[in-house]
Amino acid sequence: MRQAIQQVEVFRMKKVLMIAYHFPPLAGSSGIQRTLRFVQHLPRFGWEPIVLSAHPRAYERCDSDLLKEVPTATRVVQAQAWDTARHFSLAGRYLGAMAQPDRWISWKFDGVRRGMQLIEELNPSAIWSTYPIASAHVIGAELQKRSSLPWIADFRDPMAQDNYPKDPRTWRSFRAVEDMAFQQASHCMFTTEGAERFYRERFPHGKAQFCVIENGYDEESFSHHQAEDSSPLNPGKLTILHSGIVYPKERDPTQLFEALSLLKREQAISPELLKVRFRASVHDALLRDLGARFDVSEMIELCLPLPYRQALAEMLRADALLVMQSSDCNDQVPAKIYEYLRARRPIVCLSDPAGDTAGVLRRAGISAIARLDSAAEIAQLLRTQIQLLQQQRGVIASEDAILRSSRQERARDFAAVLNAAIAAPRKP
Numbered sequence: 001m002r003q004a005i006q007q008v009e010v011f012r013m014k015k016v017l018m019i020a021y022h023f024p025p026l027a028g029s030s031g032i033q034r035t036l037r038f039v040q041h042l043p044r045f046g047w048e049p050i051v052l053s054a055h056p057r058a059y060e061r062c063d064s065d066l067l068k069e070v071p072t073a074t075r076v077v078q079a080q081a082w083d084t085a086r087h088f089s090l091a092g093r094y095l096g097a098m099a100q101p102d103r104w105i106s107w108k109f110d111g112v113r114r115g116m117q118l119i120e121e122l123n124p125s126a127i128w129s130t131y132p133i134a135s136a137h138v139i140g141a142e143l144q145k146r147s148s149l150p151w152i153a154d155f156r157d158p159m160a161q162d163n164y165p166k167d168p169r170t171w172r173s174f175r176a177v178e179d180m181a182f183q184q185a186s187h188c189m190f191t192t193e194g195a196e197r198f199y200r201e202r203f204p205h206g207k208a209q210f211c212v213i214e215n216g217y218d219e220e221s222f223s224h225h226q227a228e229d230s231s232p233l234n235p236g237k238l239t240i241l242h243s244g245i246v247y248p249k250e251r252d253p254t255q256l257f258e259a260l261s262l263l264k265r266e267q268a269i270s271p272e273l274l275k276v277r278f279r280a281s282v283h284d285a286l287l288r289d290l291g292a293r294f295d296v297s298e299m300i301e302l303c304l305p306l307p308y309r310q311a312l313a314e315m316l317r318a319d320a321l322l323v324m325q326s327s328d329c330n331d332q333v334p335a336k337i338y339e340y341l342r343a344r345r346p347i348v349c350l351s352d353p354a355g356d357t358a359g360v361l362r363r364a365g366i367s368a369i370a371r372l373d374s375a376a377e378i379a380q381l382l383r384t385q386i387q388l389l390q391q392q393r394g395v396i397a398s399e400d401a402i403l404r405s406s407r408q409e410r411a412r413d414f415a416a417v418l419n420a421a422i423a424a425p426r427k428p
Helices: 002-012 031-045 063-069 107-122 134-146 169-185 193-202 219-223 254-265 284-294 308-317 336-343 356-363 377-389 399-404 407-423
Strands: 014-019 047-054 075-079 126-131 153-154 185-190 209-212 238-243 274-279 300-302 320-325 347-351
Touching: 002 274, 014 031, 014 107, 014 134, 014 320, 014 407, 031 047, 031 063, 031 126, 047 107, 047 300, 047 399, 063 308, 107 134, 126 134, 134 153, 134 308, 153 407, 169 193, 185 193, 185 407, 193 209, 193 356, 219 308, 219 336, 238 308, 254 284, 254 377, 284 300, 284 356, 300 377, 308 336, 320 336, 320 356, 336 356, 336 399
Parallel strands: 014 047, 014 126, 047 075, 126 153, 153 185, 185 209, 238 274, 238 320, 274 300, 320 347
Antiparallel strands: none
């Protein structure tokens, strides 16, 4: 009887074609996690993923670490793809038309061909594509046009913004992709409420429905390390960890270093008390220069990238976790925020209190927030937090907020969107 029930469940399983440039074996992008965890968890909610991604040659860096986490039953097809800047440049220059809307537009041609083959062979019920990379939406739109299947366009970040992209031609190209998505897609999906508001104002008469599915954390990845080494990262000292890229503009750490310098002059902190560790910042040279400029180099640790699960294990051992986000990014939330929540460590947030990053943390019960562009606010926040950490009274996220932020719960929400998309009348 149980086998018969399982066979019926398999028979009823619907399929979704997922178009994602960011997918294993690509290394160095947190965006991989969103698609990968959807792929892992959607089947328990009645949806079988089929993945259309890019040939690994298009990636600047590959790592097989996450490949083993792709379910063996998942069909993954890699379309032929190249990076215009690396593969089609001469003396460092290339035709701008070959990089619109992005440098990986070359995968559109084989992506559409292979996508149609998958549609004809496997009969999926819906299409999903995710930005960034913008060309994923170009492929999704073309496949929707040819197949008439409902298409869900996922915007992990807003596309055409004020002064971004800087190149006017790229900006116009991004805007054209947006126009196409909001007229042609069944649903447009966002990771933050701010991004949804931004697009509701831009496309008040768009045909697509709007939905928000935030990023999250993968419980299995954390549970793997729960019982392992829990010793401090720097025994006898407090360690505040920033895990991930430090963007010079969007996560400008200058005022943080000035605040550390101020506290050092006040003798409120010292290298014997505090270390600020930057893991996989990408911009180590900037951090070294700031450390020297503000005379706090001895308190700064610059560390090379770690495999994903080892990076999570490091979060579990930190005394506190640091997030930085400028007010220019108020409609965005760093994906690692949700892993920070799950790590159940105190979080120090340097961001605009009015932005979505601060909002996520406040809803989780965390109020340790200072503006990223105010050294005075950061210094005051660090004074308070260091005292709490020394007393082991640092505030962590509420259990309810942690449970709501799991990737499994996000996949449940995604399945509901897919069900709504296929229930609606098809667009011609």
